[in-house]
Amino acid sequence: MKKRSIFALTLATALIASGCSSTNNNGGNSTDGENANAKANNTAAANNSATTETTNAPKEPVTIKVFQFKVEIAAALAKMAEAYEAETGVKVEIETHGGGEDYSALLKAELAAGEEPEIITSSGWAGFDPYVDRAVDLSNEPWAKDLVEASRAQISRDGKLLGMPMTLEAYGLTYNKDLFAKAGITTLPQTLDELEAACKKLQEAGIIPFALTNEWWSLGIHTFNIANATQADPAAFIDEIKAGTKTFKDDALTKQWVRLVDIMFANGQKAALTTDYNTQVAEFAAGKYAMIQHGNWIQGMVDEVNPELNLGMMPVPLEGAPNVFTGVPSNWVVNNKSAHPDEAKAFLNWMATSETGKKFVATDFKFIPSITSIPADPAAIGKIAADFATFSQEHPDQVKGWQWDRFPDGITQQFGAAMQEYMGKRIKSDELLGKFDKAVADIVKK
Known part of the structure; x- marks a missing residue:
């Protein structure tokens, strides 16, 4: 095994923006020019009003759900979710099952019931096999090139990176x-x-x-x-x-x-x-x-x-x-069967690349990062x-x-x-x- 020093994590921000547009349809024929002009003006006014209402309508709020098992970071993860919502407007709902609970059984029950969290956590190798068909390819995400190489194989299939290794433990x-x-x-x-x-x-x-x-x-x-x-x-x-x-x-x-x-x-x-x-x-x-x-x-x-x-x-x-x-205890996996997989990827990218996200990973979570572009916090990781x-x-x-x-x-x-x-x-x-x-x-x- 090669010698390794304490590892560091990176991440780059991705925010999803959406816009609305509307097209005016002012066509019509009339032999009466005055009536035609009035009709055109009325139609334009109506269309402008509709456009204004559409533009000013509030965007539908987005909530993404994270289903995870690391009880040690549950409190810090909830605080990070609050910080993300404050920055982006996207709400992140955290559900943690660990300790004495059988997380794998609970996750399978969640999926069998038709619930599809945007992000799930999974181990690697054979432990990841039940979720391969749900996993979004993350190979081209901005942090992927900076993974500690030893963390990559356990969550890869057919050359595709199907999860973000959470930490090294x-x-x-x-x-x-x-x-x-x-x-x-x-x-x-x-x-x-x-x-x-x-x-x-x-x-x-x-x-x-x-x-x-x-x-x-x-x-x-x-x-x-x-x-x-x-x-x-x-x-x-x-x-x-x-x-x-x-x-x-x-x-x-x-x-x-x-x-x-x-x-x-x-x-x-x-x-x-x-x-x-x-x-x-x-x-x-x-x-x-x-x-x-x-x-x-x-x-x-x-x-x-x-x-x-x-x-x-x-x-x-x-x-x-x-x-x-x-080894890697867990991976963040984006669920392609969920309602908001793009927003889920944006959350992980923010976690790995923004200064706020990196601080949570290295300091609040006390992680030995599995991504080299996030510096480990020697004071946070502690004596062990x-x-x-x-x-x-x-x-x-x-x-x-x-x-x-x-x-x-x-x-x-x-x-x-x-x-x-x-x-x-x-x-x-x-x-x-x-x-x-x-x-x-x-x-x-x-």
Whole structure:
């Protein structure tokens, strides 16, 4: 993987203007010149009046709807929508579904009900497949040439760019540096044995090592990605799993990954099975736990609780060298079946090119931009992303990708459900991996 510094985003404004015109039809024949002139004058007056009314008639207000799942930016996105309406007169309605909700299922229900938001958010690779026929080609938009190249492939089909990558995100184990110091941990663990030893030191210091959550997406997507992304060739490995020529149950690296999960589950809070995402992050931000398996996307939520929290991102130990994981979490997709796709494109262009839009992206959203023409805001992205940037520059070979979107929709939800069972000690490790294999087999067969 090439070395990368913190990325930046660009955008150029596009406003839609419309005008009205009217044509006078003053024709008519008469042998009486006076009557003809009067009639012509009356017709002209009527037409002029109609023209004036048409010109002065207020333009029909336009509302575009955004259906999205990043709960972390919901408040800032609403403020950005207000700023856009103030500048352009176009109203942007935001509907957010995330956290514990199944966004994919809710979006499909929305579309099945005949609702067609102008902009939807979608992951890439196989996760984008259900929406390809709705996606407007954005290849020629002003920001498209400035995309970070690694963000492009996951949302492209047949050479066409079908979405705007929203941001670059990264995760490993976000940790509280002050709590590590309090427990006497001076070197970050590089192996599972060292991670287990670090957890023991934290416990002895009266500190709970891990903030856990019951959220299926955290368990079935981010946690399980660690096993898949560290394969020698993740794409080929997942293809073989889908083809049935390999299984998770017989894979040595996946079995080793189970030990990582066991360490995390054994060293988390007692109420993990009833802890949702918001509570997990809030309690971590309050200093109750030493580590959390989330990335830079939680920075804004943490800052609301304690902006002075001394955080860093450490790589996740597994086989060989420990790793961090990066990718595009979501893409803005313009829906060609909606009422106002051109206005939707104009909104995205404004977001990416106007000074107001760029400020929201880089500062209010706290994004690591996926478009190089928007400078990242070092103060906004915070300590977690800064640690990732430093690590990725120094150890590019230890930066792995996000692989979950290579599975067809519905599989990661089943991965998460199986992980919840395992967290609750209702199944054993071999049953967990067996459920993973069955989830893939059942959906691929369809």
